[in-house]
Amino acid sequence: MANTDSLRVRVFSLNCWGIRYVSKHTPQRYDMIGELLSKEEYDIVLLQEVWSEKDYLSLKKKLAFCHPHSHHFKSGVIGSGLAIFSKHRIHDTFLYRYSLNGYPYMVQHGDWFGGKAVGMAVLKLGGLTANVYVTHLHAEYSRDKDSYLPHRVVQAWELQQFVRHTSAAADVVILGGDLNMHPQDLGSRLLMSYTGLRDSYLESAEFDGCEDGMTLIADNPFIGKGSMGPLEKGIRIDYILFKGSSERDVHCDFMSTTKGSAPDHPFPYSDHEALTAALRVETRQRPSKNQDSAGGKTAELVDIVTEARTEVKVGLHCAERMRYTAARTGAMGLALLFLELAIAAVPWLALGAAQPFPRTSFYLLAALCVAILFTTALLYVFYSAELKSLQGAEDQMRLAVGSLQEELRGFPVAQPHGAQRGALGPEE
């Protein structure tokens, strides 16, 4: 189709920490980010936590000369915070909103309001079709006691489904973003194994950046001292992932991260480090063949999906317990309200009828009962929806394991859909 014997693509990814009036030095940092991007002229820029439409629009204006094409993905109450800037025309976009994303009453964590999602943009790079994904998964607020783990595992599950099912026509697949997962976390393994995406940090021929490729480091002045907990120096939770197709091979020649500071500026670009990857797309000399290892990979995948299922089941138990508690509290509120009404309606039930009726207490208590009823009803509805999503993911995982196991047993028709250009199956 086009002359693409060796196509070079430079990709940038950064969690911008752009909460207006809350994040520190937001306008200055956006200026710095705009400056950097204008100077470097990356092919594709993937940003997360661009919460404000105004900030997106001012970046868009500033980058119009080098990145004429851009898209801000909208979801949730505040937005998804996801944005893409591109040198190349964006032909199509699509947004998938994760079904689970924390709890609305955890206002201090705010994830629910952000409407976490994965955005996709379809670009043409020198005649090749590139599917570019940008995402941001639910934050991990405590590594030891991570109550959001089932939600994040379901997000990783949906992310791999989305990438796998939408990328069949792509020659190049690029995913960048803040996954909020360490490289060995269940969700990371699930994503990489199922989609066949490769980690540019691990694959890069050359690397320049923080030790161990860390992207959230204790030395960053925006990070509270001691907040890293036992992981003293930092963690690697931001990624640029990539893969080719049966006809195109992708290599990572160079990868870098910022190191907790920005040249000539008093503070860094964000609380996360920025990532850049220089990718090279080449025509495969012969269609890729990994038939030998396919069985091993499928077996590994069965284990990972089974592990994910277990985690989702833990989440199911938890959500069921929460829903039960909401229902019980609601029932108690209702009982109290009836008791009150009975006391008011049937005078002889009131103790010491001679005493004046305690109106103030009566109304306050009734208001409390109504508030309890209303709140627990809302919570019940919310937990019911959470249960449905968890059950749905669990069902899908069970079905996927069944299909993978059949493939392992070597049934003739057992090559699953996603494997066609993915990591699993032999290419035709």
Added chain:
Amino acid sequence: MANTDSLRVRVFSLNCWGIRYVSKHTPQRYDMIGELLSKEEYDIVLLQEVWSEKDYLSLKKKLAFCHPHSHHFKSGVIGSGLAIFSKHRIHDTFLYRYSLNGYPYMVQHGDWFGGKAVGMAVLKLGGLTANVYVTHLHAEYSRDKDSYLPHRVVQAWELQQFVRHTSAAADVVILGGDLNMHPQDLGSRLLMSYTGLRDSYLESAEFDGCEDGMTLIADNPFIGKGSMGPLEKGIRIDYILFKGSSERDVHCDFMSTTKGSAPDHPFPYSDHEALTAALRVETRQRPSKNQDSAGGKTAELVDIVTEARTEVKVGLHCAERMRYTAARTGAMGLALLFLELAIAAVPWLALGAAQPFPRTSFYLLAALCVAILFTTALLYVFYSAELKSLQGAEDQMRLAVGSLQEELRGFPVAQPHGAQRGALGPEE
């Protein structure tokens, strides 16, 4: 890959109207549906409004011998109501929840609680990959004054995106369900034109069923007389759609609907009519070429997407007005509360200090203020999310129109992604 010179697939679709304790004769009707499916042994059965997990499980048990593979898609508070039963193994599933789906306070309509979505199942049919979709869009409660139209248009937009982006690897694409749209409605045109899906009613060589292929008919005893409004006899809102790929061609040999009654039973299977289509998949003799008409189709698509954009903008205005009203009502509630507190706290503000303080009225009014504040805050959050989704769809449509127009101008790199196996572009 396999010997599939002529593969036959029989597809069934029915909106089961399975609201326990509300829909009429639900258990008996499920028995009838199970009986019919056991007898007919369709390859693929697509059901909507299977709201109860219990009903799904009892159907699953009953159909285990003829349809050993099945999946119930879960979403929302109650569920998506979508189910698929298949003779052939389901290798993979994926669910896309529509971003807009009515209003939670329209409890009598209930759509919001159902969590409308499109479910996908990947099957192997004699060595071919079939992507099967089942969906149910937001109901239309009034044709003249359809306040849900922008929501349904966005659902149709997301549905076409989902089908287009996930079906590139499929040899056969089948979509069945209750679209709640007439054939000439904006959403139907958007879906068909963008995806290239074909309507089995229009394409079928032979048809047996209700006049004009109607699937919601006035003669159905479950439908309230007069509820059809000016459309006296009925409407066609349920569909079985299909398409092939560049290598496979799909034909519809026979299509039928039930006719408002079930043989040997006192009442029909549902308030909707059931659809069946006999499809035939053949190997294309030469890759399909529709280069001549591609330009015309793209121009038509630009018009349709522009029309959809206008409709979404109407929805945006409406949502903005609703959010403004919520904010204003909330502000009034807050002002009233402050006034009350001031009267209570500053005795000399109270008129006639000699009179006793009107406690009862005071508490009732305060409770009312708090209730108003709470409700309007919830509504404000809800409308903000609605606005985000509408803006997001509008952005995507604008971008798509830009890309399509570039294609029309004949720029060299202008073949959009979805066109690769879709209706628009020339096949390679």
